[in-house]
Amino acid sequence: MTSTGTTAQLMIGTDLAAEMVAKAAERAKKLQDETGVQPCLATVLVGDDLASATYVRMKQNRSKKAGIGSRSVVLPAETTTEELVAELTKLSEDPEVHGILLQHPVPAQIDERAAFEAIDPAKDVDGVTMHAFAAMAFGEPGFRSCTPGGILRLLEAYDVPLEGAHAVVIGRSPILGKPVGMLLLASNATVTYTHSRTRDLADIVRTADIVVAAVGKANFVRGDWLKPGAVVIDAGYNEGNVGDVHFEEAAQVASLITPVPGGVGPMTISLLLEQTVDAAERLR
Numbered sequence: 001m002t003s004t005g006t007t008a009q010l011m012i013g014t015d016l017a018a019e020m021v022a023k024a025a026e027r028a029k030k031l032q033d034e035t036g037v038q039p040c041l042a043t044v045l046v047g048d049d050l051a052s053a054t055y056v057r058m059k060q061n062r063s064k065k066a067g068i069g070s071r072s073v074v075l076p077a078e079t080t081t082e083e084l085v086a087e088l089t090k091l092s093e094d095p096e097v098h099g100i101l102l103q104h105p106v107p108a109q110i111d112e113r114a115a116f117e118a119i120d121p122a123k124d125v126d127g128v129t130m131h132a133f134a135a136m137a138f139g140e141p142g143f144r145s146c147t148p149g150g151i152l153r154l155l156e157a158y159d160v161p162l163e164g165a166h167a168v169v170i171g172r173s174p175i176l177g178k179p180v181g182m183l184l185l186a187s188n189a190t191v192t193y194t195h196s197r198t199r200d201l202a203d204i205v206r207t208a209d210i211v212v213a214a215v216g217k218a219n220f221v222r223g224d225w226l227k228p229g230a231v232v233i234d235a236g237y238n239e240g241n242v243g244d245v246h247f248e249e250a251a252q253v254a255s256l257i258t259p260v261p262g263g264v265g266p267m268t269i270s271l272l273l274e275q276t277v278d279a280a281e282r283l284r
């Protein structure tokens, strides 16, 4: 394995995420004091996936701590697209709900895109609608997909130069790979998308100044895939809190690396809360 002979600096998300939540909490309180409106996030969980239920619970608990109200909708695994769309439309029309989160993934029989599009763009605090995608692609203001938006905040906090940098994104999911590439491109990085059918993946990754691993396979990216000094963002959230990057190997080669847990994950929920307060302020 190629090695820089040093251990990479950690890009810690936890503290930055806590600061974001504290600021969101202050704004939520101010809004409530001044107008009587408490920001409210509606979470929608379909089916009985344990990990998804845990993430939704984390979102609700952190909302509560930040003084953000939450509304919980849990639907059975056999829910149809039409039923889910009807539920999301109802929440979109409810004036007491400011943000809507549909937990991904949904059961296979559901058309996830149709469901996401049933969310009013003004309440799309998770950045999953085509409206939000267009804003991200054009570098316009708007709600960002939460993990990608959180990654950009981390890169900024650690002064990682994006302009002209070659960023290789591994994965093309609608909540992670696709939007993170769009945000990097809007920041003038040169972006290469790779995925499960990409040939010579390791060779492509070796050309990256910034690697974003969003593939959903534990320890998939190895140390000898990395250019010495690369910045490595591990957006994996595999079972047992294991990332997509083989951390011990990668940390010997990278200059900066996000740990799992404590890197990208906490940024996801903090941005969701921040954007819920944004939505409440705008919708007031």
Ligand SMILES: Nc1nc2c(c(=O)[nH]1)N[C@@H](CN(C=O)c1ccc(C(=O)N[C@@H](CCC(=O)O)C(=O)O)cc1)CN2
Binding pocket: 055, 056, 101, 102, 103, 104, 105, 126, 146, 147, 175, 237, 241, 260, 261, 262, 263, 264, 265, 266, 267, 268, 269
């Ligand atoms: N609609 C969405 N669905 C999903 C998203 C999303 O952003 N929107 N992201 C992922 C999972 N996810 C949130 O839903 C998520 C995953 C992990 C974490 C996190 O903070 N992890 C911690 C460790 C977990 C722990 O403390 O127990 C960490 O990395 O430090 C937050 C959110 C899938 N679906």
